[in-house]
Amino acid sequence: xxxxxxxxxxxxxxxxxxxxxxxxxxxxxxxxxxxxxxxxxxxxxxxxxxxxxxxxxxxxxxxxxxxxxxxxxxxxxxxxxxxxxxxxxxxxxxxxxxxxxxxxxxxxxxxxxxxxxxxxxxxxx
Amino acid sequence: xxxxxxxxxxxxxxxxxxxxxxxxxxxxxxxxxxxxxxxxxxxxxxxxxxxxxxxxxxxxxxxxxxxxxxxxxxxxxxxxxxxxxxxxxxxxxxxxxxxxxxxxxxxxxxxxxxxxxxxxxxxxxxxxxxxxxxxxxxxxxxxxxxxxxxxxxxxxxxxxxxxxxxxxxxxxxxxxxxxxxxxxxxxxxxxxxxxxxxxxxxxxxxxxxxxxxxxxxxxxxxxxxxxxxxxxx
Numbered sequence: 001x002x003x004x005x006x007x008x009x010x011x012x013x014x015x016x017x018x019x020x021x022x023x024x025x026x027x028x029x030x031x032x033x034x035x036x037x038x039x040x041x042x043x044x045x046x047x048x049x050x051x052x053x054x055x056x057x058x059x060x061x062x063x064x065x066x067x068x069x070x071x072x073x074x075x076x077x078x079x080x081x082x083x084x085x086x087x088x089x090x091x092x093x094x095x096x097x098x099x100x101x102x103x104x105x106x107x108x109x110x111x112x113x114x115x116x117x118x119x120x121x122x123x124x125x
Numbered sequence: 126x127x128x129x130x131x132x133x134x135x136x137x138x139x140x141x142x143x144x145x146x147x148x149x150x151x152x153x154x155x156x157x158x159x160x161x162x163x164x165x166x167x168x169x170x171x172x173x174x175x176x177x178x179x180x181x182x183x184x185x186x187x188x189x190x191x192x193x194x195x196x197x198x199x200x201x202x203x204x205x206x207x208x209x210x211x212x213x214x215x216x217x218x219x220x221x222x223x224x225x226x227x228x229x230x231x232x233x234x235x236x237x238x239x240x241x242x243x244x245x246x247x248x249x250x251x252x253x254x255x256x257x258x259x260x261x262x263x264x265x266x267x268x269x270x271x272x273x274x275x276x277x278x279x280x281x282x283x284x285x286x287x288x289x290x291x292x293x294x295x296x297x298x299x300x301x302x303x304x305x306x307x308x309x310x311x312x313x314x315x316x317x318x319x320x321x322x323x324x325x326x327x328x329x330x331x332x333x334x335x336x337x338x339x340x341x342x343x344x345x346x347x348x349x350x351x352x353x354x355x356x357x358x
Contacts, residue, residue, distance in 0.1 A: 032227050040220045047212055054189070054205060054356050069357050076352040080345055087223050087341045094148035096139075101157055108168040115176040 039086045046075050156335045160342045163304075167346050170300065171353055174293045181287035184276030188355050191274055191290075194261065208355050211254045212347065218247025219344040226337045229330025234319060237333060241316040244340065248309040255302050259295070267291045294354060301350055304343050311336050 053059050053068060060068055085091035090098050139146040147154060178185055189204035225240035266273035272288045315336050324330045 033224070036220060036223050036227065040216065043216050044213070047209070047216070050352075050356055051205060051209055054358075060358070065358070072352050072356045076348055079348045083219070083341055083345045083348065087219055087344075088338055094146075097147040097149055097154075097157075100147060101161060104161060105164065108165065108172075111168065111172050112175065115172050116179065118176065120179055 035086065039082050042082055043079055046079050050075055150331060152331065152335055153338070156338050160338060163342065164346075167300070167349070170293075170297050171349060174297065174353055177287075177289045177293065181289050183281035183284045184279055184286055186272070186274040186286040186290050187277040188358055190277065191262070191267075192258075192355060205355055207254070207258065208351065211251055211258075212351055214247055214251050214254065215344050215347050218244045218251070219341055221247060222337045222340045226330070226334050229324070229333040232325065232330070234322065234325050237324075237330060238316060238319045241312060241319060241333070245309055245312045245316060248305055248312065248340075252302060252305055252309065255298065255305075259298075262291075262294075267294070269295060297350060298354070301343070301346055304346065308336075308340050308343050311339065 050072060053071065063071075090101065149157075192208055193204045195203060195207045195210075221240045221243040225237050225244060228236035228240060267290075269292050270288060272286050272291050274286050274290070276282050276284050276286045315332055318324065318332065319330075324332060
């Protein structure tokens with residue numbers, strides 16, 4: 001209550017504060033757009049890298065299948081991080097919110113582990 | 126009771142009322158919950174792919190032998206280029222969606238409408254590409270019960286590969302394509318609500334944000350489908 005009174009008694013100060021907010025807003029718009037394009041080019045670069053690996057037999061033969069598949073998986077998760085974090089804005093949400101979404105996804109990793117073990121076991125029967 | 130609640134709020138307990146612990150509106154939170162459940166659906170499908178693939182007999186196809194042309198332009202010799210174009214279209218439409226959301230934060234009705242239209246066009250282009258690819262593969266003989274492509278390596282090289290490939294390909298890309306189709310329909314609805322000035326009257330463009338979440342999720346799923354079907358060999 002006392003703060004309110006202080007503000008009304010100094011209208012000049014209040015106005016300046018207002019301008020600051022607008023300026024800050026303009027700056028934010030600029031940097032948000034910049035960030036969007038930055039993320040776009042990162043996603044594009046990762047995709048191009050994936051293509052280069054997929055289409056170069058020398059890399060595939062040199063590294064071996066399991067390493068190449070591992071690299072593909074890593075690059076995919078990296079792309080997912082940029083899409084969820086920046087495009088879906090989860091990186092700038094509250095931590096509570098991010099955990100609510102991300103922690104249940106552990107079950108997917110669990111399912112993958114289980115079924116891949118089960119699958120490779122079935123091959124040897 | 127109310128005295129107790131007020132006391133809790135003052136104590137700073139985030140979950141005792143008077144605050145928004147997740148910092149998100151009901152609608153946005155529920156969209157996230159829906160996407161979480163959808164993520165489980167898609168991951169079950171993709172994990173099933175992995176499971177069936179390692180156990181498939183007589184063997185699996187080589188992706189660069191299946192996807193090697195551009196419909197109507199090049200019959201073969203350009204492995205994965207067409208799917209590269211599709212991926213690019215989807216990522217680009219994700220960017221226009223995010224720009225629409227950003228314009229919505231500024232209450233810039235004209236730009237929201239503009240970027241929504243671009244997103245819709247991107248979605249329709251992606252769907253057209255997928256329709257072309259499906260037609261191409263079906264014409265080549267790939268169906269749910271028959272796989273004309275050969276096993277490239279291993280003891281069974283040269284035999285027709287497992288029919289599971291066609292099953293999984295059509296089911297998973299079909300399910301994803303249906304999501305894209307729904308997304309385009311929802312985007313069109315939101316576009317018309319935007320140009321009608323509904324959100325301007327409401328004072329915020331949160332609906333665009335929610336649709337944006339869905340659209341990015343569709344892009345996200347494609348990233349995984351792309352890796353699983355086209356990259357891993």
